[in-house]
Amino acid sequence: DTAVSQTPKYLVTQMGNDKSIKCEQNLGHDTMYWYKQDSKKFLKIMFSYNNKELIINETVPNRFSPKSPDKAHLNLHINSLELGDSAVYFCASSQTGSYGNTIYFGEGSWLTVV
Amino acid sequence: KQEVTQIPAALSVPEGENLVLNCSFTDSAIYNLQWFRQDPGKGLTSLLLIQSSQREQTSGRLNASLDKSSGRSTLYIAASQPGDSATYLCAVVNNAGNMLTFGGGTRLMVKP
Numbered sequence: 001d002t003a004v005s006q007t008p009k010y011l012v013t014q015m016g017n018d019k020s021i022k023c024e025q026n027l028g029h030d031t032m033y034w035y036k037q038d039s040k041k042f043l044k045i046m047f048s049y050n051n052k053e054l055i056i057n058e059t060v061p062n063r064f065s066p067k068s069p070d071k072a073h074l075n076l077h078i079n080s081l082e083l084g085d086s087a088v089y090f091c092a093s094s095q096t097g098s099y100g101n102t103i104y105f106g107e108g109s110w111l112t113v114v
Numbered sequence: 115k116q117e118v119t120q121i122p123a124a125l126s127v128p129e130g131e132n133l134v135l136n137c138s139f140t141d142s143a144i145y146n147l148q149w150f151r152q153d154p155g156k157g158l159t160s161l162l163l164i165q166s167s168q169r170e171q172t173s174g175r176l177n178a179s180l181d182k183s184s185g186r187s188t189l190y191i192a193a194s195q196p197g198d199s200a201t202y203l204c205a206v207v208n209n210a211g212n213m214l215t216f217g218g219g220t221r222l223m224v225k226p
Contacts, residue, residue: 031212043203043216056213090157096211103148103207103214105158 003027004106006091012112013081021076021109023091029104030096031055032074034066037088037108046089049074050096078111086113116141120204120217127194128225135189135220137204142182145207148214149178149189152201161202162189194224 004025034046048056052068063079091106117140150158162171162178170179177190205214
């Protein structure tokens with residue numbers, strides 16, 4: 001069973017479009033994250049949600065809007081896509097208070113904006 | 115603001131060698147430190163997690179150490195194999211336990 005699953009895995013879209021990436025975790029964790037990995041392979045946190053509440057929102061354009069309908073889901077909606085949004089987006093989850101807060105990552109969603 | 119640096123950025127070794135990957139961080143107020151492996155086109159796999167109160171963790175041929183006061187961690191890989199070829203990422207978790215800050219990674223190539 002996949003612990004953290006993201007869809008779609010690959011997405012090619014034109015500038016100006018709006019797109020969503022979905023994430024689901026079946027680990028029963030209370031915290032979920034979105035990370036962005038750019039072309040230089042640097043991984044940076046974008047958002048963190050704990051029990052459906054936003055707790056971290058790094059400097060991310062407001063074109064990016066996360067939505068957490070429940071603890072098991074954290075979706076990422078991106079409006080008016082730009083070329084610079086091309087990256088790999090990773091969803092992750094962890095459980096507060098568990099051993100070391102081990103974080104589990106999804107396989108990533110490769111977004112290409114053309 | 116926490117900054118994590120990994121050296122070297124890339125490493126190529128012959129099979130069988132023991133090797134050390136380095137990670138340094140600027141803020142010693144961490145909850146824990148984690149080492150991950152990333153294969154091309156794949157997600158991240160957690161290798162080892164060291165709590166802030168611990169000095170090292172071992173899993174098979176991997177040994178990770180942590181010196182919180184100096185802001186350093188090392189990942190030691192014994193008897194390297196071609197299957198170890200991947201990017202290794204170091205990440206520190208903040209004191210609140212809710213955010214990882216990643217280093218830039220070390221791309222390892224183990225040649226048969």
